[in-house]
Amino acid sequence: MQDHSKEPATPADWSAWATVPWTPLTGPATGTDGAANSNPIIGYHKASVPCAPRSNPPLALQTLDVWLPASASPTTPDASTLPQPSSAAAGPGTWIIYIHGGAWRDPAITASSFTPAATALLQSQLTNTNKTSTTSPDPRLAGLASLNYRLSPHPAHPAPADPARQARHPDHIADIRAALAFLHRLLPASAHEHSYILAGHSCGATLAFQAVMAPSRWGLSPTDPRSEPPAVAAVVGFNGLYDLAGFLAAPPAGYAHLAGPYAEFTRGAFGGDERVWRAEDKKKKRTRKVLAVLVQSREDTLVPYAQLEGLRGVLEREGGGAVEVRVMEAGGDHDDIWKDGRRMAEVLAEVVAGGLA
Numbered sequence: 001m002q003d004h005s006k007e008p009a010t011p012a013d014w015s016a017w018a019t020v021p022w023t024p025l026t027g028p029a030t031g032t033d034g035a036a037n038s039n040p041i042i043g044y045h046k047a048s049v050p051c052a053p054r055s056n057p058p059l060a061l062q063t064l065d066v067w068l069p070a071s072a073s074p075t076t077p078d079a080s081t082l083p084q085p086s087s088a089a090a091g092p093g094t095w096i097i098y099i100h101g102g103a104w105r106d107p108a109i110t111a112s113s114f115t116p117a118a119t120a121l122l123q124s125q126l127t128n129t130n131k132t133s134t135t136s137p138d139p140r141l142a143g144l145a146s147l148n149y150r151l152s153p154h155p156a157h158p159a160p161a162d163p164a165r166q167a168r169h170p171d172h173i174a175d176i177r178a179a180l181a182f183l184h185r186l187l188p189a190s191a192h193e194h195s196y197i198l199a200g201h202s203c204g205a206t207l208a209f210q211a212v213m214a215p216s217r218w219g220l221s222p223t224d225p226r227s228e229p230p231a232v233a234a235v236v237g238f239n240g241l242y243d244l245a246g247f248l249a250a251p252p253a254g255y256a257h258l259a260g261p262y263a264e265f266t267r268g269a270f271g272g273d274e275r276v277w278r279a280e281d282k283k284k285k286r287t288r289k290v291l292a293v294l295v296q297s298r299e300d301t302l303v304p305y306a307q308l309e310g311l312r313g314v315l316e317r318e319g320g321g322a323v324e325v326r327v328m329e330a331g332g333d334h335d336d337i338w339k340d341g342r343r344m345a346e347v348l349a350e351v352v353a354g355g356l357a
């Protein structure tokens with residue numbers, strides 16, 4: 001935080017950014033103001049911006065989506081327009097960056113799975129800015145991003161010719177870090193000085209905790225310190241997978257029938273060497289100073305509550321005071337939280353409003 005220098009954006013970054021137009025995102029009809037205002041613009045969206053590591057040609061899944069609140073611009077910004085630093089009066093605002101789930105392999109779950117929650121967040125943002133409040137913490141959102149990353153092979157969806165579908169740990173983490181570095185180079189410094197929230201669902205929650213740790217833990221080469229993602233203020237895990245080896249050694253009651261799929265996707269993502277699954281679990285238990293928000297539905301038929309309890313225990317015992325753990329409630333089945341989006345948005349808005357001291 002003391003060193004605000006960052007790697008400058010390159011011409012390739014700029015052109016990747018500008019290849020995708022901003023499209024207006026409309027909210028539900030208000031119905032109060034006649035036809036003209038019936039579907040107000042709640043934000044602007046860029047879909048599938050290529051953000052590959054700069055040394056490699058971009059693959060189909062090395063992309064990210066970005067949303068800006070409507071307050072960022074009175075009209076649809078030009079494709080080359082970057083998010084502007086917020087005014088001092090309005091406060092710096094917070095970025096939320098989301099990592100989707102799908103067991104490291106499901107091609108049907110992508111960055112666009114954040115759309116319902118993003119829409120709900122932008123909608124509530126619009127409602128909030130119309131209210132005047134001088135006492136409560138500034139709940140402003142600076143922007144939202146949702147990351148794609150290369151996937152591991154899925155036996156039910158073979159794609160042997162697609163290089164974006166052959167990933168093996170730590171490739172998934174490498175892509176998340178490349179996407180964070182891309183945003184770091186392009187976004188205004190204020191986005192980083194005031195930190196951001198990294199959120200993820202299921203294996204995306206695993207990746208969120210892994211991505212904030214030193215890359216050397218994952219055998220990834222050290223990067224230029226200026227391209228290091230800055231420290232996150234909070235990591236938010238929704239229905240996350242945190243102990244695959246533990247699940248496989250002793251599947252909790254009610255989840256034993258999932259031992260087969262768990263073993264399959266664990267091998268698919270991490271390979272057949274059990275020591276890597278265990279090392280993987282131990283290594284991600286140490287994090288930098290951060291707020292860890294853990295959300296796990298007790299009605300989740302795919303991920304047992306024990307996954308949350310395990311990580312909570314480890315972070316509380318071994319966090320050394322650097323990690324504040326908060327558990328928040330959610331209901332529904334495994335994917336309901338992102339499919340519906342409203343509870344996910346509520347949790348994230350609460351972290352933005354109250355979680356960043």
Ligand SMILES: N[C@@H](CC(=O)c1ccccc1NC=O)C(=O)O
Pocket residue numbers: 101102103104105106154201202203204241261265302303
């Ligand atoms: N739809 C997934 C299944 C899946 O996502 C999953 C299954 C069990 C426990 C966690 C899961 N997802 C975590 O990212 C698949 O195709 O493998």
